Amino acid sequence: MKYKIIVDSCGELTDKMKSSGCFETASLSIEVGGHHIIDDDTFDQADFLRRVAECEECPKSSCPSPERYMEGYHCDAEHVYAVTLSAELSGSYNSAVLGKNLYHEEYGEKDIYIFNSRSASVGETLIAMKIAECEEAGMSFREVIDTVEAYIASKNTYFVLETLDILKKNGRLKGLKAVVATALNIKPVMGATPEGTIRQISQARGIKKALVKMADEIVNNLKESEQKILAISHCNCRERAEAVKEMLVSKAVFKDVIILDTAGISSMYAADGGIIVVV
Structure with a gap:
């Protein structure tokens, strides 16, 4: 596998993305009414919305740990990218950056880049799709970064x-x-x-x-x-x-x-x- 794209779970993956083998989700977690929910394939939206409606307290979220990101970077892919929800709204971006630093300390140099989506949800989805498109077009690691950063700046x-x-x-x-x-x-x-x-x-x-x-x-x-x-x-x-x-x-x-x-x-x-x- 030449490349891997890790998307925090605020970004939804299409069925095609899930089956490609190039994408991985870094799950955030949610606390609502004393109930702990992992935002992964087991997430039950109907049950979650019911719990929110019944709970007087506001639900809270927690971002993936730096160690979780480090584990994601530790793979056979030559190029690894992470896409996180806006750094202004969550600690996920900083966690991904810390995970990169931990990886380099533990395993040495590797081409890893973290994209701050400056968005959320399907904004992250589009960025992940753009990374894959650039990689499939044969762009270098640096070209992918420059192209995708320009794409992020153009999105609304x-x-x-x-x-x-x-x-x-x-x-x-x-x-x-x-x-x-x-x-x-x-x-x-x-x-x-x-x-x-x-x-x-x-x-x-x-x-x-x-x-x-x-x-x-x-x-x-x-x-x-x-x-x-x-x-x-x-x-x-x-x-x-x-x-x-x-x-x-x-x-x-x-x-x-x-x-x-x-x-x-x-x-x-x-x-x-x-x-x-x-x-």
Whole structure:
């Protein structure tokens, strides 16, 4: 195996990625109501959402340990890459970097690079796919890094959630001045800054209008859409995700479209009914 791509479990893997043998998940974990959940193939979204709804305490997440990343780097692959959720939102990136340092101390030099997605969920998915595309094209390790870093800088992340409570309570909305008037059913359209923090783009009354506004924002910011993959993840709302897809493909042509159900960490933050779009 020439290359290996480790994606922390905030990033969803497609079935094709899982079966390729080139991708590996570094699982985060979740605590909800005294129950410990590993965000891996055993994650039960319906059970998790039920536990969150029944628990007064906010769920908490823990990132993979540096040792977990070090174990992932210890393989036969010549080039190893890690993709983590935004370093502004989680310790996963720093953990992956520490794991690299531990690997070098223990085993010596190796081509290892950690990508800070500056995004989450399907944003990580797209980055992992881009790494594989570059490797399959025969690029050198340095060329892959430069190409993928430029790709990360060109991506945009958007999301509309039914509730921002978990993001708020876990301190992921620091610096946001806008106050969401939940009593008026105001739904903000959110996005990622170039640094990987969360910003509010606009808002609308009701989830349907907010999704329309999000789609308009996406189209207004699109460049060379025919060369891009439209990636949508949803938390327990496939019909809503399909509706967003139809809004977008009716206004722009994309190279491909993927729709994935959120894994554990993304389900925790997106909450029931949340939609994330990355393009």
